Amino acid sequence: MSKPNKLKKCLQVEIDAADPFKNDVLDRKANIEILTQFITSYEQSIVLCIDAGWGQGKTTFIRMWQQYLKNQDIPTIYFNAWESDYTDDALIALIGEIGLVIDNLSGEDKSKAKGFFSTIKNKIGYLTKDASSKEWLTIGAAFGSLISGGRIKVDKIAEFTANLGASLAKDQIEKYEKSKQVLFEFKQALSRLAECYCGDDDNKPLVIFIDELDRCRPNFAIEVLEKAKHLFNVDNIIFVLATDKTQLGHSIRAVYGQGLDVNGYLRRFIDFDYLLPSPVKSDFIVSLSKQLGLNKYLNAPPSQFPVYNYTLLNILKDITNLYKLTLREQEALCNILNIIVRTKNQLTQEEYTLLFFLIVLKLKFPDLYKSLNKENKRNFIYKALENINSQYTFTTDNNTFHLESLECMLLTVIRTNLYTPDEKMIEDYVNTYDFDDEKKQKLINSLPIVGTYQSNILSLLIIKNAIEFSSSFRLD
Incomplete structure (x- = not known):
């Protein structure tokens, strides 16, 4: 007796480790080979956007590309922005993903990478969104001490705010100077960390793939773009964003208003756009x-x-x-x-x-x-x-x-x-x-x-x- 048909569901395309194009029914191999040649020809950091609409195979494309790069001994990191959308700070999420792959290194590179990563973690506190929150808690506590029994000490508050203004101005200048130094040290450590992944080959950058950006909360999506461009703009790192730029534009307008020139805004963060060819005539x-x-x-x-x-x-x-x-x-x-x-x-x-x-x-x-x-x-x-x-x-x-x-x-x-x-x-x-x-x-x-x-x-x-x-x- 023949067995009854079992109901199956569509599965994600399996990426074969030995041959990433084994199940490539969309003929993406040529696109990936050309893009690999493109990104490895740059000495400085760039941000490349793989632009395609919903359901056009962006995730499969970059997963296939990631495996192809691994087979070429080019280090990669995959960051699903949507899965990290629950976090309060995109910078912490990005650094966390970089730290997770340190164990894939071996020998002296692994030891060096842990040292640089430790430096990065020490500096990151100055660069996160909540870095200044503690000082305001201190100010709030001091202000609260000037209220006694529900009565406000007006003369004391006037004196406190006058001194506070001068103190804050001085603190802000010092913090600005400190943040510039911290940012320099952060980028320096980040570049050296990337070298540990890349080895001695200057033509093999660390490629960080960012996926599902268009599905994130608008504020989080914008923050990922800002952090990728401003804080990770260092030698040896290439960013590849896989996103629907039209949908991403809707997210950006939700924050900055419908009249915003989205293309002009995105040009601040994205160096090159690559429109993923339509797969409709495939098998x-x-x-x-x-x-x-x-x-x-x-x-x-x-x-x-x-x-x-x-x-x-x-x-x-x-x-x-x-x-x-x-x-x-x-x-x-x-x-x-x-x-x-x-x-x-x-x-x-x-x-x-x-x-x-x-x-x-x-x-x-x-x-x-x-x-x-x-x-x-x-x-x-x-x-x-x-x-x-x-x-x-x-x-x-x-x-x-x-x-x-x-x-x-x-x-x-x-x-x-x-x-x-x-x-x-x-x-x-x-x-x-x-x-x-x-x-x-x-x-x-x-x-x-x-x-x-x-x-x-x-x-x-x-x-x-x-x-x-x-x-x-x-x-x-």
Whole structure:
């Protein structure tokens, strides 16, 4: 007896220590090799930003890059800013991460590193946000002594504040002079510590990756940027930020106001931006389907495309590319699909195509997806068709037969003749979007095939109910 299918969930891409690109379905190797050459060509400290939107694979990219650098004997540190967001001071969190990797060193380098790290810890008290809080507690206690029995000694307070003003001015000057010296010694110790990680090779800086900055509290995100640029701006250290700069901009405006020039502000901290190439035309969806065991459902050629030998997985890839689904959205789509194929009776090949489309609407256009109901069928179909055509660009490869088939399936939901596809409806559809003759012919050629499938609003609602059922599951 065959074992029942087990429900799986999408897993993070495994980074193989020996070959970090073993599972590189996004073809990131060339990007990482070029960036490595770029950062090792600089003698001074720089801050490089890897900019990409939510769900575009930033974390996997820098984890893969980190392992690649390790294999090149280039020292690295990974700092997840969001996981450290609970701390009160970003500087302490950053220094803590640096200290954690000292034990990875050996011999004389390890001994030296511990000495420099001890110096850094002694200096850090002067540089943290709470460094001056104790003096104000002392002042507050002294001020409180001038209040007796609920009565304020006015003459004493006047004398105290006059002396306090002169004393504070003197203290502030002394503290400023002290802080400059402390900062110099801090940076010097930090640079020497980085040398311990790097060895004698000047072309091997300490690379500190900062991830998830755009998910942090606005104040914490800004503080990480400030500390990275001002306090860690020393030889032998390179910072790589992986963040969505658009989202980071929202965080910065939340602190400094909506009128702030975010790009100008970020130029103070970020030396170079690298826009991570979009992965939408990759085989990531194929890799996910294999990982979840969906490929056996999706690799059979659909019966309506025997001449084209087109599989359901091909259709899924093309719809994914048409709608430019992010990696996270592709994972969400596969998770929903994974549940449906295991909890619903066998779907027809036409229903799979409609299922792919409705899941995409749920992920990308939830308002349109929610509008699907019996009372709104005609309006939903027209808006759905409009949505499909809004995705096409001049660069879109429209040389695929199934997309016209999908459009015709949707049109048959509102066809006027129950038994024969309405060519007049196709004609109106073509005129609405001013399609060329090639597109029109593809639609007409699809009619006889689609006509064998009785698509209606009920079939769409059944598929929608299956999608909603899948939403009741939680995959941790």
